[in-house]
Amino acid sequence: MTAVYPATARLDTTPVREALLQKIASDPGLPALGSSISQVVQLASSGDEAVRNLAHFVLSDAGLTQKILRLANTVAYRAAAGAQVTTISRAIFLLGFDAVKTSALAMLLVEGMSGKHAQDVRAELAQALCASIVGRELARRSHFKDSEEAAVAALFKNMGRLLVASHDHALYKEILVLMGADGLSAGRASMACMGCSFEALAEVVLHDWQIPDSIVKALAPLPSGPVKVAKSRPEWLQQVAAFSTSAASLIFQQRDPAEDTASRLLLEQFGTALGLDQAAMVALYKTVTEQSHALIDANVRAPVPAARPAAVLSGSMLPADIMMHVEPELEMGVETCHPSGKPHNSRDLLLAGVKDVSEMMASGRCKVNDLMLLVLETLHHSLGFRFATICVRDPRSGQYRARLSLGNLPVSARSDFLFSIGDGRDLFGLALANDADLLISDASAANIAALIPAWHRSLLPDARSFIIVPLLIKGKSFGLVYADRIHVAPEGVPPDETALIKMLKGQVISALTPH
Template sequence: MPTHTSPSDSELRPVQGLARTALLKKLSGDEGMFALGASVARVVQLADSDDQGTQSLAYYVLSDVALTQKVLRLANTPTYRAAGGTAVTTISRAISLLGFDNVKTTAMAMLLVDTLVNSKHAHSVRVELEAALCASLVGREMARFSVYQGAEEAAIGALFKNIGALVVASHEHGLFREIALLTAAGKLTQAQAALQVLGCSYDSLSAAILNEWKIPDVIVRSLAPLPPGALKPATGRQEWMRQVVSFSMETARLLARRQGPDSAEGRALAQRYGAALNLDHERLAQMFSTVARDMDGLLESLQMGGHADPDEGGPGLPSVLAQAAMSAAEPAQGSHPSGKPYNAREQLLAGVQEVTQMRAGGHGKVNDIIQAVLETLYRGMGFRFATVCLKDMRSGQYRARVAFGERHVERQAGFVFPTASSDDLFHLAMQNNADLMIADASTPKIRALLPEWHRQLLPDARSFIVLPLVVNSIQLGLFYADRALPAPEGVPPDETSLIRALKGQVLVALTPG
């Protein structure tokens, strides 16, 4: 029988293990892990501050084509897609449907999978990846019923609870197998085996990695191990997070072994955590069922197929996942040299259907409609920058309110011009309520109509559209989107009609009463 002596909270302090130090040094020089850390830190910092938070998260996902496709696949799985509903085609809608915190944690999970998908030790990595993904789903379910503010951070802690084991499996598989064999022999716990091999426990290594990534301390400390035996209700948020993170990973391990709440292990789990987390048998059984269902949807969105079996060998991560990760880097249907997709019509049509359903279902707040339309134009037409400008009565200016694309923060800040009438292209478009679709902005006639602020802000814009927002002869603003290359393919009549239909949905939403 192993000795069940758990490492203390001091395990999270730096440990001078040679293997640990060498591993952290190796990871610091790994470009993939460095990029993963930077991306995770950036996503963790995103806060749900109404429209601004949704916009920031939507832009982050949209900046990665592969991530965009996977989040949209998840939103279109049977778990989330409304019965009989149209396909979800925008990240803005996916965030509305899945929830801000769900998409945020899911994005980090997908980044984790993408970074480690091509490991040489695919089976071991897959087992640990699935445990991480499943634990994050358990953490999310627990956060739904929590009384604590910021409870969703427990799902992030659960996702990275075993990041130490994951990177050892991926980067030092010999050490990973040695720890597994020592644990399987029954004389040492996993923590003790890792301490013997690495000089620190997996929990300590996980905390060290998250510290390297500059993850907030409240999440790092949630990885600390718990004392043995039945736990008492937490006296504060930090203790509750530690309980949830540990419970989430233990539950994930049980689900991986196909053990339910009525198994001996399931009853032991309930005895240890039931009182602390207010989990009776019925609620525990419901959680197992919900997480198992959601896990199937998540694996489907990642194209990971069935679950890995930790008790069997096998090929591990299927080649289809690696292929998906590679092929997702380019639009599936290809695009013109300008960047405009060949299937622009289909993408615009799907966007029109989605926005129409949003309004018909009563879920279409004005800001949600505007953001969904802007995203459809940005993705569907392959623009490099897209924004919506609205009149600011106090300053007497038109000011960009939402933007997607390259350098969107800088360009949004600079996309400001006076409301006073002028003979430049933007004012003329609004005065005449004329949609402009410019295939080549370098022609003398077009250049002469561009205002100085636009030439300075976007000097390399070579093709663009301007869609005025005019309601009852009142000029409210406009949509603008551009590319750095001319678009000689133009905008055929069917695409033009769909673009106007999208704009029409915004105009209806902006019309009082």
């Protein structure tokens, strides 16, 4: 049977399609966007490095960091936190790895594509964000391995429409007219206007971005009629992507799943395959509505001041002015920074970090690596450092090597962060020998410069202030925390902040000590 298209359909769609593909190919922002999205998609959710890798990616982008923190502090998620969330590690712990991963993907899309034909593109982006949350909720019910890919597939299901809306707005409007006035499906309308489906267009771009085939193939349209229970993971991903996009459209229209005809038909089509009944559909709509509002708000609202990187510490058997001393608390609450970069409200940020670590330890479900990352991030953002690392001692060679790192330091410098104590007469050796937490406010001071080892001067020649916090377990050196700035820090660390830093140190040692 020959398909009949309306009179507005083009006889030759090749020039239109080729012109669109050329516009997409010449968009200078898409390669970088694709590279970032590919990096996030390929982050594995399992393994000891999972949380660290995701946290590193998010923290490398200040805008993305603010948006994830804003999301974690929205009403939908704040109840679980009980207090303001100020670190990405804490956000991942509370929201879950997959939630932060798919949210980061959505935020990258919004950042990369929302500047063009804003109103229509925003509408398509909002629906894509909502679909990703539907996919995430369905993934929680699934027995398939790596089911979290469903949220990614659902997010990308709308990619074709996004690309057309942002790169050929007139063509986008033309397709919408066919879908509205002439009542064509999205597939038939897009074929009539550009000679390919939205899914086929998305497939071209996603392949260029090196998105896994399992996700790209999930975008293919399903045949009409009731959907049967999937026999394989690829089939299930395809079903979830299709259902999520349709459900997101209805959710945005504020349809009542208990009364709405379109929702009832959607349930009849997918209910058996996805294990949904009317009660589950109502609950799904409610959950997705709340979470999608939170995600959209996190992307649309103006940025709020976020906690910035951190600085400082002190210790024991060296010049008295580089030692930290514990005394009664002082109150500091201003959300501005010293010239060094250290926030004025460091005490409040450190206190929040101590509470976060305590909660993570009490949960019984944290890994030591994740806890150390949270402590490192707390020190980094609470005290204004440009770089922070936890170094671990190799028991065979006796050398110390960076294990976890955060901040603005080239990857090559991080990999070169390897040193030996030698005769123990430099700052690092003295700190470890005395279990002394050291604050160096001005590395150029004569009494300090003489104690700085050659490897430090060579690797970090611009470090003007730094801290060294030894980590000893039962009297034996496990490693140390190091963090620095490129500015001197004459403000130092008052006793109340010192006490909180020592508490963080104690929490790390407690987590590392066999019980």
